[in-house]
Amino acid sequence: MSVEKTVLATRTEPERNAKTGGRAHVVLPAFNEEAALPALLRRIADVALTEQITVWVVDDGSSDRSAAVAESGFGGLEVRVVRHPVNLGLGRAVLSGLRAALKESGPDDIVVVMDADDTHDPGLISLLQAEIATGSDVAICSRFVPGGDDRTAPVFRRLLSRGAARLFRHALAVDGVRDFTSGYRAYRATLLTRASGHWGERLIEEQGFACMVELLLKLRHCHPVITEIPLALHYDRKQGPSKLKLRRTILQYVKLLARDRLSPAPFRKL
Numbered sequence: 001m002s003v004e005k006t007v008l009a010t011r012t013e014p015e016r017n018a019k020t021g022g023r024a025h026v027v028l029p030a031f032n033e034e035a036a037l038p039a040l041l042r043r044i045a046d047v048a049l050t051e052q053i054t055v056w057v058v059d060d061g062s063s064d065r066s067a068a069v070a071e072s073g074f075g076g077l078e079v080r081v082v083r084h085p086v087n088l089g090l091g092r093a094v095l096s097g098l099r100a101a102l103k104e105s106g107p108d109d110i111v112v113v114m115d116a117d118d119t120h121d122p123g124l125i126s127l128l129q130a131e132i133a134t135g136s137d138v139a140i141c142s143r144f145v146p147g148g149d150d151r152t153a154p155v156f157r158r159l160l161s162r163g164a165a166r167l168f169r170h171a172l173a174v175d176g177v178r179d180f181t182s183g184y185r186a187y188r189a190t191l192l193t194r195a196s197g198h199w200g201e202r203l204i205e206e207q208g209f210a211c212m213v214e215l216l217l218k219l220r221h222c223h224p225v226i227t228e229i230p231l232a233l234h235y236d237r238k239q240g241p242s243k244l245k246l247r248r249t250i251l252q253y254v255k256l257l258a259r260d261r262l263s264p265a266p267f268r269k270l
């Protein structure tokens, strides 16, 4: 598989250690995903045969049996469940998952966030791990590099992610990132710890789907090396309805852009 490297910024801290042979903490934000979780956990368990993996399912006030399904786990797979008693939205769910994972992560670990709707292939976790082991700080599973494919998604979803990719590529000084809104990414744990030390609870403030772009924008102040690997979406495996609200998400993207333009960069070096 051809892996396209798009370096976002030159590393400015030579003391940082590129190696990771550590654990992958896989954060799955889940809102009413009881139908998708068993198949997804089974696929992750296959990857766990060769990689050290801890799964963090964040049940965000689901009204179905997502939490129970997650708690019953799969075979020997290590699954932890973080519960929100009421639905707080994707942004808070990702933040809860990152914080829980970071508390348990070591310096060689990575944190992966992926959708819990079984449209993302856990087989890519090993490739993400390899990207970070070879020097990336953030690795994005991207629909928009050669080998990426979103043809199984409905037309309106494809238009939204392509439109957003175009908008962010032109409006933001984040060279190299093509897929800004992908929900499937890996981060070097030490990068997230550094960013979280600065922003704390404000690391993710967006409640909705714009949270993925927001996190990237905050992290860019740490000057990470960002690379992309191809993502072939398995939208054909999606069982429940989409939780993405088109108009609301477009509005969130535009507001996020405006806020990013208006807010100053952190005054101290991160």
Ligand SMILES: Nc1nc2c(ncn2[C@@H]2O[C@H](COP(=O)(O)OP(=O)(O)OP(=O)(O)O)[C@@H](O)[C@H]2O)c(=O)[nH]1
Pocket: 028, 029, 030, 031, 032, 033, 058, 059, 060, 087, 088, 089, 090, 093, 094, 114, 115, 116, 117, 119, 157, 183, 209, 238, 241, 242, 243, 244
């Ligand atoms: N925790 C939490 N997760 C959510 C919420 N809304 C969506 N999710 C999860 O976020 C992930 C992304 O949601 P999806 O519905 O797959 O959204 P998408 O992949 O951008 O778009 P579609 O696949 O077209 O729906 C899934 O794992 C959802 O379960 C929410 O309010 N809270």
Ligand SMILES: [Mg+2]
Pocket: 115, 117, 119
């Ligand atoms: Mg999805």
